[in-house]
Amino acid sequence: xxxxxxxxxxxxxxxxxxxxxxxxxxxxxxxxxxxxxxxxxxxxxxxxxxxxxxxxxxxxxxxxxxxxxxxxxxxxxxxxxxxxxxxxxxxxxxxxxxxxxxxxxxxxxxxxxxxxxxxxxxxxxxxxxxxx
Numbered sequence: 022x023x024x025x026x027x028x029x030x031x032x033x034x035x036x037x038x039x040x041x042x043x044x045x046x047x048x049x050x051x052x053x054x055x056x057x058x059x060x061x062x063x064x065x066x067x068x069x070x071x072x073x074x075x076x077x078x079x080x081x082x083x084x085x086x087x088x089x090x091x092x093x094x095x096x097x098x099x100x101x102x103x104x105x106x107x108x109x110x111x112x113x114x115x116x117x118x119x120x121x122x123x124x125x126x127x128x129x130x131x132x133x134x135x136x137x138x139x140x141x142x143x144x145x146x147x148x149x150x151x152x153x
Contacts, residue, residue, distance in 0.1 A: 049131035058150035081111045
């Protein structure tokens, strides 16, 4: 190997490893998903507690109004885009306090150097709950 090829080869390996570690969309394991998540919104806040036994509790707290509490079962699917399935679910968006629905499949990301993130609401809302 020539003297120029060695640094180029090393740089390519470094770039490849860096991209791999910084890329989201890895499939999180259920053990990674368990925990408490929270997000503040313009109208209040929402919390989600995923328990290791596959049950959850979601609390949506509008400012100055009574809370909405939902309990049920959760699971993680690992297809092209990993998703968190919740049954039932209190569905909300950035601007709407929402309503109870039978189920939801929410995109999740697992980052090597960061944390697990759950995306709520529609794609344009950019609501992401982060593990506490």
